[in-house]
Amino acid sequence: MLTVPQIEALRKTNPQLYEALKRLAGASLGPNQGWSLDHQITDGANYARVVSGALTAGKIDPAKSGVLMRGSVPPTWSGAFTYVSTTSSITWSWTGLSIFRADGTTTAMPNGSVAVTGLTAGTTYYFYPYWDETASAIGWVAGGAGSPSNAQAAKTNSAAQHQALQGRIPLSQGAVVAATTTSGTGGGSGGGSGSCLRAESVVLTKERGTVPIGSCKVGEHLRCPSHAGGETWTRIVRLEVRDADTFIRLHFSNAESLDVTPHHIFTLADGSPMRAERLCLSDILVGRFGRLTLQRIEAIVEDARKVTVSCEPTHEFFAGRHAATVLTHNYTFSS
Numbered sequence: 001m002l003t004v005p006q007i008e009a010l011r012k013t014n015p016q017l018y019e020a021l022k023r024l025a026g027a028s029l030g031p032n033q034g035w036s037l038d039h040q041i042t043d044g045a046n047y048a049r050v051v052s053g054a055l056t057a058g059k060i061d062p063a064k065s066g067v068l069m070r071g072s073v074p075p076t077w078s079g080a081f082t083y084v085s086t087t088s089s090i091t092w093s094w095t096g097l098s099i100f101r102a103d104g105t106t107t108a109m110p111n112g113s114v115a116v117t118g119l120t121a122g123t124t125y126y127f128y129p130y131w132d133e134t135a136s137a138i139g140w141v142a143g144g145a146g147s148p149s150n151a152q153a154a155k156t157n158s159a160a161q162h163q164a165l166q167g168r169i170p171l172s173q174g175a176v177v178a179a180t181t182t183s184g185t186g187g188g189s190g191g192g193s194g195s196c197l198r199a200e201s202v203v204l205t206k207e208r209g210t211v212p213i214g215s216c217k218v219g220e221h222l223r224c225p226s227h228a229g230g231e232t233w234t235r236i237v238r239l240e241v242r243d244a245d246t247f248i249r250l251h252f253s254n255a256e257s258l259d260v261t262p263h264h265i266f267t268l269a270d271g272s273p274m275r276a277e278r279l280c281l282s283d284i285l286v287g288r289f290g291r292l293t294l295q296r297i298e299a300i301v302e303d304a305r306k307v308t309v310s311c312e313p314t315h316e317f318f319a320g321r322h323a324a325t326v327l328t329h330n331y332t333f334s335s
Contacts, residue, residue: 004085005044008098081129083178087121090178092152094138099131099169109138116146124243125151126175128163138171150334179242196306197328198247198259199321204324206233213319214241222317223324234314244306248276251296254287256320257329261306267316274330286327288318
């Protein structure tokens with residue numbers, strides 16, 4: 001039995017003999033009883049047949065049923081990255097990441113971490129993680145700053161394109177963002193989203209009344225609930241403003257809304273904490289003037305600024321888009 005490599009070699013080196021052999025094979029057993037060089041052959045080590053149902057004009061078509069669904073449409077993934085930063089380094093870590101494919105299968109990505117050193121203090125960097133199908137490992141688009149050179153100085157189309165090359169599955173929608181500190185250590189999660197409010201969100205301060213949180217300074221006081229009942233003030237002990245482009249917009253039953261990063265934490269009515277990305281419609285949260293029902297959730301992707309704030313002694317405060325009426329958590333920095 002001829003193999004595909006043998007037939008291909010014959011067709012290229014001696015096309016006349018190939019055509020003669022093809023006619024001879026078709027007529028060898030009489031009318032309608034011959035064998036075909038196209039169908040009655042054995043797949044070889046380097047070449048094999050492709051069912052015609054997978055082809056369009058002789059080319060493999062991912063939209064056809066003859067192509068495995070595993071790779072015919074973009075996979076999706078779940079999980080999040082977290083990072084810890086110093087003045088000169090950013091260390092990314094990940095656990096429990098999974099890829100969900102169109103054919104119903106799941107690829108679990110091994111837990112791991114990568115440290116990028118040699119960075120500049122107080123600087124925002126952009127990272128492009130991907131899953132390498134061939135290496136079965138998480139990779140990062142290189143060519144930036146640091147060692148390894150995974151820290152990009154800016155968001156670029158080129159880096160996003162390299163993140164999505166053939167054989168790679170992007171593990172973020174565009175860049176994930178992290179920043180080195182000006183002193184001490186810091187961190188974040190969900191692709192550098194951290195636990196942050198959009199800079200335009202308003203809070204109630206003791207010193208200046210209702211103002212955007214992005215205008216607040218260390219030492220100012222935010223309105224918060226009192227553990228003894230009623231309300232009191234909590235002092236801002238640390239505040240950082242950074243670029244961001246991914247938010248979750250939450251709409252509440254009191255006609256108020258709030259833009260936060262996916263990992264920002266809220267307090268449910270039963271007292272339990274819940275990340276914004278895990279909130280569901282009709283969840284009941286704590287408001288300044290009573291309980292609030294979550295009525296609508298939006299994903300917002302646009303260039304903006306986020307504020308990470310840490311307060312003492314109370315680690316909660318009221319905030320909102322128009323008035324400070326929704327109870328939300330601050331972010332506890334590492335020391």
